[in-house]
Amino acid sequence: MNVILGIAFFILGSLAVYIFQRKKYKKMTEEDFVCEVVQKAFIREKFSDHNEHKLVRELLKSDAFVKDLSLTAKFKGMIVGYILFTKVKVGNDTLLTLAPLAVLPRFQKKGIGKSLVEKGHKIAKELGYKGIVVLGHADYYKKFGYEPASKWGIKCPIEVPDENFMAIELYPGALSNVKGTVEYPKEFGIN
Ligand SMILES: CC(C)(COP(=O)(O)OP(=O)(O)OC[C@H]1O[C@@H](n2cnc3c(N)ncnc32)[C@H](O)[C@@H]1OP(=O)(O)O)[C@@H](O)C(=O)NCCC(=O)NCCS
Incomplete structure (x- = not known):
């Protein structure tokens, strides 16, 4: 008898958790995910x-937001990776900054980050942007052609190691006349 009651409680409990989770996920927006x-x-x-x-929540409603450059990677309909490029000023030019790039831990090292970066570059180029700056892992971003931004005289507004503040030209020579300190959207809180 006790065993049957135990099983019944277990099934009811699991059902309650399942219904609660379904309700929670139904209410979540794409932004929440x-x-x-x-x-x-x-x-x-x-x-x-x-x-x-x-920061993502703030950037999504900022003037720096570019709808076509907020990209998700999905697996079986579930968001497992995300990349966002937002507008930054360098002198009179508008470039982009890549931040953040994120892949769920158990989906890492499967090429998802790479596909998001490459897709973002392609769209940014089509939209006519000259280049992108990023503050991040030098070893990772140099795989995509990023080089220290100092090469073009593009500076980070805060002191960071030269190798971690990088830029990429979206077509040859695009950054040759772009110089100065990057003005990040205020949402980054770093200017
Ligand atoms: C960094 C991150 C986005 C990489 O995503 P990912 O899907 O695992 O990366 P990929 O599988 O596309 O890897 C592409 C290449 O980079 C390499 N790589 C992956 N993570 C790396 C890291 N942290 N440092 C250096 N190289 C890395 C891979 O080995 C692969 O190399 P290969 O093309 O020579 O085989 C992911 O690890 C992550 O979300 N990390 C936590 C958040 C973070 O650090 N974001 C970046 C902020 S700068």
Whole structure:
């Protein structure tokens, strides 16, 4: 008798959890899922303030937001990766900054980050942008052609190691006349 009761409670409990989770996920917007992915991706990152998901929420409603450059990667309909490029000023030019790039831990090292970066570059180029700046892992971004931004005289508004502040030209010579300190959208809180 006790065993039957135990099984019945277990089934009812599981059903309740399942219904609760379904309701929760039904109420979540695409933005909520994106922020969850970003938060989980950065959870174990050493050089992170773990607030990247909050930055995304702010950037999505900022003037720097470019709808076509907010990209998700999906697996079986579930968002597993995200990349965002927003507008920054360098002198009179408008470039883009890549931040953040995030892939859920168990989906990392499968080429998802790479496909998001490459897709973003393609769209940015089609939209006519000259180049992109990024503050991040030198070893990772140099795989895509990023080089220290100092090569073009493009500076970061905060002091960072030269190798970590990088830029890429979206067509040959695009950044040759772009010089100065990057003005980040105020949402980054770094100018
Ligand atoms: C960094 C991150 C986005 C990479 O995504 P990913 O889907 O695992 O990357 P990919 O599988 O596309 O890797 C592409 C290449 O980069 C390499 N790579 C992956 N992570 C790397 C890292 N942290 N540093 C250096 N190289 C890395 C891969 O080995 C692969 O190399 P290959 O093309 O020579 O085989 C992911 O690890 C992540 O979300 N990390 C936490 C958040 C973060 O650090 N974001 C970046 C902020 S700068």
